[in-house]
Amino acid sequence: MMNDPGALALAAWLLPALSFLVLSVVFPFRRLGPPAAWFSILCAGGAFAAAVMAWRIQAESVVPVHLVWPWLPSQGKTLADVGVLADGVSTIMVCLVSLVALLVQIYSLGYLHDETRPALGRYYTYQSLFAFSMIGLALSPNFLQLFICWELVGLCSYLLIGFWYQRPAAARAAVKAFWITKAGDVGLLIGIVMLWRQSGTFDLTQIHEMAAAGALPLAGLSIITFCIYLGAMGKSAQFPFHVWLPDAMEGPTPVSALIHAATMVTAGVYLLVRTDWLFALTPNVLLIVAWIGAFTALLAAVLACVQDDIKRVLAYSTVSQLGYMMTAIGAGVATAGFFHLLTHGLFKALLFLGAGSVIHASGSNDLPRMGGLARRMPQTAIVFIVGTLSLAGIPLFGGFLSKEEILGAVWAGGLPGPFAILMLVAFLTAFYMFRVVFLAFFGAPAHEAPHAHEPPATMLLPLWILALMTMVVGGYTTFNGGGAEAASPAWLTPSAVGAATAGILLAWLTYQRRAIDAASLAGMFGPIRRAALAKFWIDDLFETVYGVILLGFSRGIGWIDRYLVDGVLNVMSAWTLSAGDHLRRIQTGRAQDYVYGVGVGILMLVILMRLVFT
Amino acid sequence: MGLQPYVILSAVVFCIGLFGVTTRRNMIGILLGIELMMNAVNINLVAFARFTGSAAGFIFTVFIISITVTEAAVGLAIVILLFRVRRTVMADHLDLLKG
Numbered sequence: 236m237m238n239d240p241g242a243l244a245l246a247a248w249l250l251p252a253l254s255f256l257v258l259s260v261v262f263p264f265r266r267l268g269p270p271a272a273w274f275s276i277l278c279a280g281g282a283f284a285a286a287v288m289a290w291r292i293q294a295e296s297v298v299p300v301h302l303v304w305p306w307l308p309s310q311g312k313t314l315a316d317v318g319v320l321a322d323g324v325s326t327i328m329v330c331l332v333s334l335v336a337l338l339v340q341i342y343s344l345g346y347l348h349d350e351t352r353p354a355l356g357r358y359y360t361y362q363s364l365f366a367f368s369m370i371g372l373a374l375s376p377n378f379l380q381l382f383i384c385w386e387l388v389g390l391c392s393y394l395l396i397g398f399w400y401q402r403p404a405a406a407r408a409a410v411k412a413f414w415i416t417k418a419g420d421v422g423l424l425i426g427i428v429m430l431w432r433q434s435g436t437f438d439l440t441q442i443h444e445m446a447a448a449g450a451l452p453l454a455g456l457s458i459i460t461f462c463i464y465l466g467a468m469g470k471s472a473q474f475p476f477h478v479w480l481p482d483a484m485e486g487p488t489p490v491s492a493l494i495h496a497a498t499m500v501t502a503g504v505y506l507l508v509r510t511d512w513l514f515a516l517t518p519n520v521l522l523i524v525a526w527i528g529a530f531t532a533l534l535a536a537v538l539a540c541v542q543d544d545i546k547r548v549l550a551y552s553t554v555s556q557l558g559y560m561m562t563a564i565g566a567g568v569a570t571a572g573f574f575h576l577l578t579h580g581l582f583k584a585l586l587f588l589g590a591g592s593v594i595h596a597s598g599s600n601d602l603p604r605m606g607g608l609a610r611r612m613p614q615t616a617i618v619f620i621v622g623t624l625s626l627a628g629i630p631l632f633g634g635f636l637s638k639e640e641i642l643g644a645v646w647a648g649g650l651p652g653p654f655a656i657l658m659l660v661a662f663l664t665a666f667y668m669f670r671v672v673f674l675a676f677f678g679a680p681a682h683e684a685p686h687a688h689e690p691p692a693t694m695l696l697p698l699w700i701l702a703l704m705t706m707v708v709g710g711y712t713t714f715n716g717g718g719a720e721a722a723s724p725a726w727l728t729p730s731a732v733g734a735a736t737a738g739i740l741l742a743w744l745t746y747q748r749r750a751i752d753a754a755s756l757a758g759m760f761g762p763i764r765r766a767a768l769a770k771f772w773i774d775d776l777f778e779t780v781y782g783v784i785l786l787g788f789s790r791g792i793g794w795i796d797r798y799l800v801d802g803v804l805n806v807m808s809a810w811t812l813s814a815g816d817h818l819r820r821i822q823t824g825r826a827q828d829y830v831y832g833v834g835v836g837i838l839m840l841v842i843l844m845r846l847v848f849t
Numbered sequence: 850m851g852l853q854p855y856v857i858l859s860a861v862v863f864c865i866g867l868f869g870v871t872t873r874r875n876m877i878g879i880l881l882g883i884e885l886m887m888n889a890v891n892i893n894l895v896a897f898a899r900f901t902g903s904a905a906g907f908i909f910t911v912f913i914i915s916i917t918v919t920e921a922a923v924g925l926a927i928v929i930l931l932f933r934v935r936r937t938v939m940a941d942h943l944d945l946l947k948g
Binding site: 822824 | 871872879944945946947948
């Protein structure tokens with residue numbers, strides 16, 4: 236078993252399942268709190284170890300391993316299997332997911348130390364379920380298991396965003412996330428079923444072989460890929476389905492780090508990476524993917540510049556980076572998008588966890604209330620700056636090569652429009668992230684934070700691990716990178732790094748040196764800024780659509796139900812009642828009248844006998 | 850004379866009796882009507898017995914007469930009891946079962 240990547244991947248998948256089952260069924264154990272947490276962390280650690288082993292062995296052997304069991308029988312053969320497909324992409328994804336899940340669970344012990352014991356147990360139950368679902372999604376060999384895990388991941392997102400469910404804002408945000416991703420999921424389900432009708436199977440490998448052999452009918456394939464893309468849009472927060480992600484920051488910060496930075500939102504990108512051979516057959520859909528991705532990146536970057544809540548800046552940053560990944564996929568180079576997914580998972584989780592320490596220390600999410608935290612929390616400041624430099628795409632840091640690859644792929648894919656947008660977004664990304672750094676960590680504090688101190692070891696350890704991994708990836712790729720996209724033009728890297736540096740410079744001048752007044756800088760973009768503060772009225776648009784169309788439709792249906800459907804029944808009963816009222820006059824109570832009736836009846840019968848039965 | 854006149858007579862008497870039952874307000878009058886109907890039936894039976902030679906008609910008639918006597922006695926008893934309770938002999942005052 237130790238040599239079989241399939242078995243190891245299966246172990247990585249089932250260990251969190253074990254943790255979830257134990258914690259959900261054995262509720263006295265769960266209610267103990269910290270022991271349940273340690274059990275979950277243990278299983279997550281085991282899953283990570285298995286995942287790394289699976290990845291290394293798989294990388295040696297290169298052949299994908301299919302470890303499945305027949306599951307749904309249908310007309311003699313099986314409709315779908317359940318199991319794992321361990322190939323290069325899935326094993327490395329499982330490594331990322333299990334690593335971030337493990338680190339987030341360790342971090343949560345420190346972050347949520349104020350929670351009651353049963354609540355903590357409930358949190359770790361959800362965390363285990365999420366790890367199980369996400370790893371299952373990454374490893375799924377067919378679309379059916381992928382969809383089931385997809386929905387489970389959405390459920391866990393709802394449960395974890397709404398962890399503090401007594402807060403109305405959190406409950407609303409959880410429902411909003413579920414509702415909007417569900418809209419995309421409908422598209423995904425339609426796409427999966429239509430694909431099944433075309434190909435006769437749910438299995439990814441079989442459909443891949445059919446597509447490679449040209450056995451898939453191309454007619455209607457665009458609709459299928461677009462429907463699958465709809466599902467990815469919902470989960471990966473592409474415009475206009477991005478509105479749930481900033482509100483999802485109502486959940487605990489470790490949840491944001493896990494779900495809304497590294498794993499769940501990347502499920503959409505992962506799906507498109509997994510099926511890129513399918514999308515390659517429909518280039519018009521890929522064009523849509525690229526443009527929506529670029530637009531989302533720009534929209535989110537602009538929105539991030541005006542946020543005062545540190546978590547919202549990071550949320551919009553995630554949406555923006557997801558747009559980056561989607562644009563790369565749309566340009567046809569899914570590997571560049573996937574590479575950025577991996578590096579982004581690392582440094583975005585790092586940034587969120589770092590933000591968690593900052594929030595923990597200063598007591599609020601508000602940027603204007605923070606300041607000068609670098610003196611009091613030097614370690615947090617260092618790891619946060621490492622994360623920020625990675626996000627900005629500076630050489631030697633994690634995000635550098637992945638960002639370059641995306642830009643190179645978009646340029647080589649013949650998409651100058653998205654390319655220009657992405658360059659602008661690189662500038663804006665560096666600007667708004669360093670705005671956060673300068674406002675939170677440097678300068679004079681607006682209020683004296685009473686207990687701004689370094690977070691405990693359980694929170695610092697994951698931060699340092701992530702920071703070190705980002706540096707390692709950054710260092711390694713800066714010097715060894717460029718293998719996949721050697722065809723990018725020579726001016727690309729310097730201009731991208733230049734854009735990022737320009738953003739950092741502008742942020743430094745505005746927020747650190749105060750050489751440029753922030754208010755007048757904001758004033759230059761007056762109308763855009765006002766629109767951005769209103770989130771470009773997208774949320775209001777959704778509310779109106781919901782209120783007018785959906786509620787109006789249901790009011791109409793309600794009218795039909797009350798007056799037509801119920802009306803028929805009411806009329807019939809009214810007729811019955813009035814008929815009864817009229818007929819009761821026969822009942823006079825006088826025996827003579829009854830005798831009269833009998834006589835008339837007999838007469839009728841005699842006539843009938845004479846006439847009919849002659 | 851033939852059978853027909855007797856049968857017609859029986860039918861006419863029956864109808865007169867039926868009319869009396871349905872129309873008379875006084876309960877004694879209703880009982881008289883019932884008597885008429887029974888006698889009409891008797892006429893019918895006797896006529897048929899005479900003209901077909903079968904004695905069954907006569908026997909049946911004797912039975913009916915005796916039962917008629919019984920029924921008249923019971924009917925009068927009911928009328929008397931009703932009068933004691935309701936102080937009326939008018940049939941249309943007895944409408945307690947009116948719906």
